[in-house]
Amino acid sequence: MCSKEKLKDFLSEISENAEFPVFNYVSGEKYSILVKCHVDTDRDAQFYSEYASEWIKKFTKFTKTGWIVRACFPRLKRLLYRKVFTCHHSSFNKRKICEQGSSKDKQCKAKIDFKVKFINRNTIRNDKMLRAGLNLTIHINFVHTHSVRARESYNFLKCSADTDKLFLQYFTTGHTVATAKSYHELVLLSNHGTGNISDTEINPSLRHVSYLHQKRKAQGLECNIADTMAEKMKALEECGGAMRYTDDYSITVVITPFMKNVISGHELDSIVIDSTHTRECVVSFFFAPTPLGALPIACALHSQMTEPSFSQAFFSTKLLLENQTLKSFEPRKIMINQIDEQNHALGAIFSNTTIIVSRASLVADIWKSLCDGEVKIDVKQRQKVMELFNSLLHAANSEDAELFYKDLENNKIVQSITKVKQYLSDIWSKREDYITPNKVIDISLRTLKQFIVHRCKSYPILAMIDVLTNILDKHWCQIIHAHLSNKLIMEMYTKYLPKDKILMKKLEGDTKLKRKMGAIAFGAQTLCCDCIKGKKGMLCEHLCAILHTVEIDTQVSDEKRAFYTTLAGDQEVKIEQVAEPEDYEEQYDQNEYEQTASDNEQSFLIKQEIEHIDPLDTITEDESTRHSSIEIDINGIKKCITKMPSRH
Ligand SMILES: [Zn+2]
Ligand SMILES: [Zn+2]
Known part of the structure; x- marks a missing residue:
């Protein structure tokens, strides 16, 4: 996401003496600009072709979009040179879509048109700018038929140099070596399953990430929290969300675009609040209970499990919700998880509200x-x-x-x-x-909690903001989509959670065994397990394995269905086998890796070489081949017989 000023600065930087006769900027994802600038005169087509490609290369990196040559014009009369590029999601040169419809062909019409004019007495007569030497016009029609938001662009990050830059950016926004690596993998998993996890070009080794961190540290660059927070807030507001934080950055309240949509369709008369304590922060979610589980309406990230911290966080959340809905936020009933400090804080802020401990x-x-x-x-x-x-x-x-x-x-x-x-x-x-037959709310609360505990245990507040906007918003859309199509619902809920592999295999093959185990040791019905994690009330890998294979059936009234369909947006329900995260923190702490200068330098050199590959060469391959390998044959997954009605 880039602001108008940033974009203008960037274009001026890559185009000599640039002027902008047209600069229609709607957002970082949508604009139409006419650039007039200078390029050497009297050169051959080869020179201009290379110039245009170089320019596109920089633009590609800056906007994280991909462009392919659409047309060259070898026989021109009134122009010295012309070349047209289209977005790589255009239908140009694309084979027919594969069944999943996940092809690159989005029939996008975004286009960049380069024209070099002749400079002579005739041409400059009515053209002031040409007279001033601005002989190159670049018409940028940056209006795509698809989202160009950052998370999608990760799909096309094939070049190591780009990955390195991304990591440097993670460090700038407060990530440590371990959390940057684990967050990056989460982003890759969220975008395309495990397919790319093993590709070191887009998922560099811990050693390389650590090397980048050292390099950055040597340059004396520190994370500037004030700038980073301001940037995140701006980016969130640009895509329809909202964010507030305290002056000392100890409390941040986030309403993502998805949450804002949830707010718009629900009464908020009764809500659920659930707080989870990680090593770095306390994550307090506000939810609306719905037939499709608990859906988030806000998230407060704060630093301590103390009553003042909860109190300030909840009060800020109340204010932000009121600011967004333009009415007072006084729910009649709040269901919470049992934490004394939290409950006291809530009692003081919502004095007329019935506060009870949630079922989960x-x-x-x-x-x-x-x-x-x-x-x-x-x-x-x-x-x-x-x-x-x-x-x-129930x-x-x-x-x-x-x-x-x-x-x-x-x-x-x-x-x-x-x-x-x-x-x-x-x-x-x-x-x-x-008492309610609806189990989905409990399941949605417990799976989300486990996600935070398992995947984000060391993430600082800054990283959690990214998880909310870049990972979870998409995840919630997919969950709703699964509910609406009554397909893969539990698979979606457990997507990022560790599942006991042996148990999974057994569950798929032997339904009798499943029932037996469900009754004795694992509590498929109760969702309580006898293992160490299970005894602490956590959703352990055994319970996740069981949940993963359970089928539920969601019924939604037609009227509500329309709302949820809009809420889910344009998502496909796909289940990829998601890899379990490694504990990078421990690996890093235990100094398992040792830095050997020669080794790192070598890998760095290789990466630098790769940088010189023209990105235009790498974006033309057909993407369907890349996706097919990571999808599991859904029909092949045997369903267990237990039915868990979500609603009667
Ligand atoms: Zn496009
Ligand atoms: Zn267990």
């Missing part, structure tokens, strides 16, 4: 209590108790609920653990709020 948080807490080492119970009984709680929380009607409640009330284990007994009476006293 409650289930995790009950399970933790049952797994507590101090509690002496038959371990085999844990899942049975949990199943009863599960049945109660009872289809009040008669059923009553029966399950009675069962639990008379259960010896429940009676013997004070905490669990308390949870039961809490649930029953607020049964109107708790």
Whole structure:
């Protein structure tokens, strides 16, 4: 995304004595500009051809777009030279689209037209600019039929030098070696599965990333947080989002374009707030509960698990939401995850609101209590108790609920653990709020939480802003799309989460085994696992493996369907096998890599050589061949028999 001024500066830089008779700028993705500038006169076609290619090369890098030669004009009478480039998403020279429709052919009409005029007495007569020596006109029609936002352009970053630049940019915006590497992989995964992860040109080794970091440090460049925050805020506002931060940068509130769309279609009378603590920050999401799970409306990133920090973060979020909706933000009911500091802070800000612990948080807490080492119970009984709680929380009607409640009330284990007994009476006293057959909200909350814990554990606030705008917005669109097409819903929710591979294989092959395991050790129904992570209430790799293979069926009314279809935008539902992240932080901390100067220099030299490859040469290949290798045959994935109704 580039501003009008930046664009103008850039064009002036690459075009000698540039003037702009036409400069229609709508946004960094949409403009139409006429550049008049100077180029050597009386040279041959070869010279001008190279000049145009050089110019396009710089423009390509700057705008992260791709351009191909559309036409040359060897026999011209009134012009000295002319060459036309079109966006590489034009239908020119493209083979017919592959079945998935993910071809480069987007029938884009964006175009750049170079014309070199003769300078003579006749031509300069009515042309002031030509008289001033501006003999080259470049007409830039930068209006694409597709998005040219940064995340898409990653697709075409094939040149190492560009990747290096991207990493330098990550460092400028506050990334460390480890988080830059892991964030970069997340971006690659988000854009095209694992296909490119092993390609060191676009996914350089930790050693190379570390070398770049050292190089940058040697140049004495530090991350300027003030500039970076201001830039991120501007970029977000340009694409329809909003952002606010405190003067000390300890609290940032983000409303992404997707969140803004969610806000516009929901009442916000009842909301869900869920906070997750990572090593670097606290991530507090605000959600609207919907038939398609909890959908985000805002995210507050703050630094501490203390009441003042929560309080300031929530108050800033309230103000930003009010600023966006132009009405007061006073939900009648807020469901939260159990963190005392958070709950106190909320109670003070929303004094007229009913605040209750969310179901997802409650289930995790009950399970933790049952797994507590101090509690002496038959371990085999844990899942049975949990199943009863599960049945109660998702009872289809009040008669059923009553029966399950009675069962639990008379259960010896429940009676013997004070905490669990308390949870039961809490649930029953607020049964109107708790009992629902809809499981999707709980699943959406738990999968997102696990994503933050698993993928973003060391990300500073600055990096989290990028995750929200560049990764999660797209992910949420894909989830909605999956719901609307009733296809691959759980696969989408678990896309970025680690799944136990052996268990996955077994689940796909043997449905009986799945049912057995589901009942004994893994709790497919309860989503509580007996492993170490599971006992902490986390969505461990076993539970993710199970979730991944579960089919659910989403029903949406026609009226709502129209809204959600717009919300999802133009997304394809595709599931790529996503690689598990490596723990770069540990690798880096343990000094497993050793820097040997010669080695690094060598790799750097190779990368520099690659830089000289003309980007125009590298963008003409047919992209369908690249995508086919990373898609899994969806029909081949055997579905398990468990049906989890999302709605009755
Ligand atoms: Zn285009
Ligand atoms: Zn587990």
